[in-house]
Amino acid sequence: MFVTYVKYTLYTVSPxxxxxxxxxxxxxxxxxxxxxxxxxxxxxxxxxWENTLVELELSxxxxxxxxWFKDTHVVKIEDGVAYVGVPxxxxxxxxxxxxxxxxxxxxxxxxxxxxxxxYIISRSPKKAVEEVHARGSAELPLESVHSKTNLNPRFxxxxxxxxPFNEVAHAAAQAVVRKPxxxxxxxxxxxxxxxxxxxxxxxxxxxxxxxxxERKVLYLTSEKFSMDYVSSVQSGxxxxxxxxxxxxxxxxxxDIQFLAKMEKTKEEFFHLFNYLHDGNKxxxxxxxxxxxxIQGLEDRLKSRLGAGMIVSVTPPDHESRLAIVRAxxxxxxxxxxxxxxxxxxxxxxxxxxxxxxxxxxLLIQFEMRGxxxxxxxxxxxxxxxxxxxxxxxxxxxxxxxxxxxxxxDESSIYEKTRRKEVVRPRQVIMFLLREDFHVSFxxxxxxxxxxxxxxxxxxxxxxxxDLTTNSMLGQEIHQIRLxxx
Amino acid sequence: xxxxxxxxxxxxxxALAARFVERRAxxxxxxxxxxxxxxxRLILRATNLECGVEVVVDAKVxxxxxxxxxAAVLVGFLQNxxxxxxxxxxxxxxxxxxxxxxxASLKTIPHDDFPVLPKVSASSSFTLKVxxxxxxxxxxxxxxxxxxxxxxxxxxxxxxxxGKLITAGTDSFRLAEKTVPLRAGTSVPNLLLPARNxxxxxxxxxxxxGDIEVYxxxxxxxxxxxxxxxxxxxxxxxxxxxxxxxxxxxxxxxxVLREDLQQALKSLxxxxxxxxxxxxxxxxxxxxxxxxxxxxxxxxxxxxxxATISGEGFTINFNSRYLADSLQAISGESVRLQSNGPGKPIxxxxxxxxxxxxxxxxxxx
Numbered sequence: 001m002f003v004t005y006v007k008y009t010l011y012t013v014s015p016x017x018x019x020x021x022x023x024x025x026x027x028x029x030x031x032x033x034x035x036x037x038x039x040x041x042x043x044x045x046x047x048x049w050e051n052t053l054v055e056l057e058l059s060x061x062x063x064x065x066x067x068w069f070k071d072t073h074v075v076k077i078e079d080g081v082a083y084v085g086v087p088x089x090x091x092x093x094x095x096x097x098x099x100x101x102x103x104x105x106x107x108x109x110x111x112x113x114x115x116x117x118x119y120i121i122s123r124s125p126k127k128a129v130e131e132v133h134a135r136g137s138a139e140l141p142l143e144s145v146h147s148k149t150n151l152n153p154r155f156x157x158x159x160x161x162x163x164p165f166n167e168v169a170h171a172a173a174q175a176v177v178r179k180p181x182x183x184x185x186x187x188x189x190x191x192x193x194x195x196x197x198x199x200x201x202x203x204x205x206x207x208x209x210x211x212x213x214e215r216k217v218l219y220l221t222s223e224k225f226s227m228d229y230v231s232s233v234q235s236g237x238x239x240x241x242x243x244x245x246x247x248x249x250x251x252x253x254x255d256i257q258f259l260a261k262m263e264k265t266k267e268e269f270f271h272l273f274n275y276l277h278d279g280n281k282x283x284x285x286x287x288x289x290x291x292x293x294i295q296g297l298e299d300r301l302k303s304r305l306g307a308g309m310i311v312s313v314t315p316p317d318h319e320s321r322l323a324i325v326r327a328x329x330x331x332x333x334x335x336x337x338x339x340x341x342x343x344x345x346x347x348x349x350x351x352x353x354x355x356x357x358x359x360x361x362l363l364i365q366f367e368m369r370g371x372x373x374x375x376x377x378x379x380x381x382x383x384x385x386x387x388x389x390x391x392x393x394x395x396x397x398x399x400x401x402x403x404x405x406x407x408x409d410e411s412s413i414y415e416k417t418r419r420k421e422v423v424r425p426r427q428v429i430m431f432l433l434r435e436d437f438h439v440s441f442x443x444x445x446x447x448x449x450x451x452x453x454x455x456x457x458x459x460x461x462x463x464x465x466d467l468t469t470n471s472m473l474g475q476e477i478h479q480i481r482l483x484x485x
Numbered sequence: 486x487x488x489x490x491x492x493x494x495x496x497x498x499x500a501l502a503a504r505f506v507e508r509r510a511x512x513x514x515x516x517x518x519x520x521x522x523x524x525x526r527l528i529l530r531a532t533n534l535e536c537g538v539e540v541v542v543d544a545k546v547x548x549x550x551x552x553x554x555x556a557a558v559l560v561g562f563l564q565n566x567x568x569x570x571x572x573x574x575x576x577x578x579x580x581x582x583x584x585x586x587x588x589a590s591l592k593t594i595p596h597d598d599f600p601v602l603p604k605v606s607a608s609s610s611f612t613l614k615v616x617x618x619x620x621x622x623x624x625x626x627x628x629x630x631x632x633x634x635x636x637x638x639x640x641x642x643x644x645x646x647x648g649k650l651i652t653a654g655t656d657s658f659r660l661a662e663k664t665v666p667l668r669a670g671t672s673v674p675n676l677l678l679p680a681r682n683x684x685x686x687x688x689x690x691x692x693x694x695g696d697i698e699v700y701x702x703x704x705x706x707x708x709x710x711x712x713x714x715x716x717x718x719x720x721x722x723x724x725x726x727x728x729x730x731x732x733x734x735x736x737x738x739x740x741v742l743r744e745d746l747q748q749a750l751k752s753l754x755x756x757x758x759x760x761x762x763x764x765x766x767x768x769x770x771x772x773x774x775x776x777x778x779x780x781x782x783x784x785x786x787x788x789x790x791x792a793t794i795s796g797e798g799f800t801i802n803f804n805s806r807y808l809a810d811s812l813q814a815i816s817g818e819s820v821r822l823q824s825n826g827p828g829k830p831i832x833x834x835x836x837x838x839x840x841x842x843x844x845x846x847x848x849x850x
Contacts, residue, residue, distance in 0.1 A: 063511040064598060067534070088718040089603040089705045090534045097601070121704045123636075123721050138846040139657045140830065141730055150726070231646070231672040235609070364736065364826045368799055 163320030194351030486550025
């Protein structure tokens with residue numbers, strides 16, 4: 001009865017065994033079948049290794065087993081090679097010299113496709129144990145930066161405030177998140193400092209990290225990239241450097257304008273860009289100006305950056321500033337009256353970072369005093385921070401900045417020359433001195449090498465007219481204004 | 486196996502080796518020091534599989550051989566054996582040791598299972614003054630975590646860039662970083678040396694002088710100093726990106742004499758509670774810092790320090806041990822304390838030395 005049952009069970013597992021001629025030995029057949037069965041069922045490498053360990057434990061002394069096989073695991077099985085993860089070089093050296101044959105034999109007993117065993121040092125995927133701290137001390141926010149991706153989890157879309165000044169950039173970022181590698185690739189966000197470029201591009205990364213955890217994301221600054229490249233050259237590991245960056249599915253690089261000055265890094269960046277872009281990997285960059293305005297950036301890079309989407313962020317308008325202050329205060333659980341919020345939004349006209357700084361000043365005062373901040377307190381505390389007082393810029397400074405911008409000699413501005421490359425910058429200087437700094441026409445003329453005031457008026461009119469037709473000139477003037485701030 | 490050597494030499498070598506054995510190991514041979522006698526020298530080897538050491542002693546070897554003996558027993562005998570010379574001979578499974586006045590028979594342990602010490606190829610290395618390496622490790626090792634939850638925090642970070650070696654340690658409540666110049670080797674990737682092994686390394690090298698060369702690969706670090714070879718495993722993990730949390734600007738800055746602060750903390754510890762809490766009140770008006778500690782069962786104490794203060798005043802509580810620890814690595818006369826107010830970490834530096842900083846979090850109660 002029992003034999004029949006075993007035979008039947010075995011038939012379902014391995015028919016050829018039961019049909020074998022000769023007397024039927026139930027016990028050995030059962031053992032064989034169970035072995036066979038276990039091999040089939042051993043779907044995971046983890047089980048395979050566990051079974052191997054059970055067998056090894058019998059053939060090796062207990063102390064030896066617990067010393068050397070504790071914390072081992074199979075990392076992967078590839079092309080008939082089992083890669084066994086061991087905790088240290090001690091274990092690797094010892095297992096490969098002393099126990100290699102035993103391990104291989106046992107492994108092959110369970111999976112005959114395995115032809116060799118390699119040992120690699122890797123930490124076993126242990127579960128972290130939660131520990132209760134009873135130290136009474138606050139912790140350093142060491143976890144604030146995700147170490148694999150460099151992303152700061154604080155920067156995400158839900159804390160990003162959208163207003164007319166950045167809605168295009170925000171929409172582009174959302175499109176990238178929905179269709180990475182396809183929608184806009186590369187995406188470049190540019191604009192002056194402190195307007196949330198880093199926040200926006202990191203938010204893309206953070207969103208990606210949650211929605212597609214198996215994909216590899218990296219955020220870094222161009223400076224870090226360059227430093228990494230230099231040290232890889234020093235230690236002769238350029239190939240390793242290349243491979244490291246080519247594995248990512250989403251690469252986010254901040255402040256790429258700094259690449260312009262670094263010849264070799266720029267070249268490496270170019271190759272990396274091509275490699276990732278050809279593989280439909282998403283690229284996201286930020287810069288403080290439009291790529292066409294970045295001096296020293298080659299045309300081939302400019303055109304590639306332009307192939308995706310270039311969006312700008314501008315300083316926030318009053319309503320947006322108000323919304324930002326309100327949101328930031330709320331994030332700190334810091335209650336401010338509407339009039340104080342209004343005051344902040346009105347007086348701090350600059351970038352979002354200044355706004356945050358002013359809010360922090362109030363926050364610290366609030367924590368120290370323990371009573372609410374009223375409008376008067378705010379006025380006193382933020383006396384120095386108001387951006388209403390625009391700093392006076394000397395004519396020499398304006399000339400210097402603009403001459404630098406156009407790459408011409410500062411002194412040529414004051415000379416009587418009418419060379420084309422000098423005339424245009426000189427006209428721009430006159431225009432800006434008049435428009436932005438309200439210097440009188442005669443005084444502009446006098447300061448720029450004793451010219452007649454009618455010359456100045458003509459120059460200003462000329463630039464004004466050109467501005468309506470020449471968009472390139474508009475870009476230039478925008479850039480110069482940013483530099484003069 | 487038969488050899489003869491100076492008692493002092495073999496004693497100091499086996500005492501060093503004994504520090505590296507694993508007494509509670511499953512494998513009995515790990516509690517042993519391996520003795521290898523060969524042409525004119527005796528090599529002692531010991532390892533706990535985390536780190537290992539090899540010491541060479543001059544010896545008159547008349548018959549080479551290998552033997553493993555329990556390190557603690559060996560040291561115990563040698564410490565109390567009178568006489569300048571020790572002679573040793575292996576008879577069967579027993580090692581016979583003899584000095585002028587004492588003799589002992591040690592049962593040996595089968596040495597077949599004694600592991601090999603990993604060797605690190607010389608391809609990647611950096612060199613610096615021994616004193617600098619000791620200083621760099623000692624400044625930060627005590628900050629490493631003792632909890633096994635995060636192996637990367639149980640380690641000391643070693644990395645170099647631009648010809649400077651940077652070491653750092655943190656247990657997430659405080660953080661220390663020290664920078665020392667390198668003699669050779671400009672850039673080193675982040676290496677995580679277990680803090681316990683770093684302490685042993687300090688002990689081995691602290692007597693030395695001159696330069697020391699440290700070899701490393703992805704998993705192992707090693708160095709030679711005098712007759713000692715040291716090797717330790719490295720932790721596979723990534724050290725927290727701590728540069729980002731070190732504040733760059735401060736609302737308050739105070740400079741005090743180091744000795745004053747040290748003394749104040751010591752005296753306050755008499756009255757501190759089980760959390761070792763001390764309270765700091767920075768008072769720019771009186772140019773002073775008021776420190777106080779209070780234990781409901783014992784009483785309370787206050788101490789005033791004279792200080793140069795710029796910025797705003799505030800009150801903040803700290804674990805006094807965290808503050809006292811910071812002063813270990815500071816040798817200058819005055820100490821600079823910088824903070825951004827209550828609830829924010831305090832940055833402590835030698836007022837005249839930028840190569841070291843210590844960041845401590847306040848108490849959160």
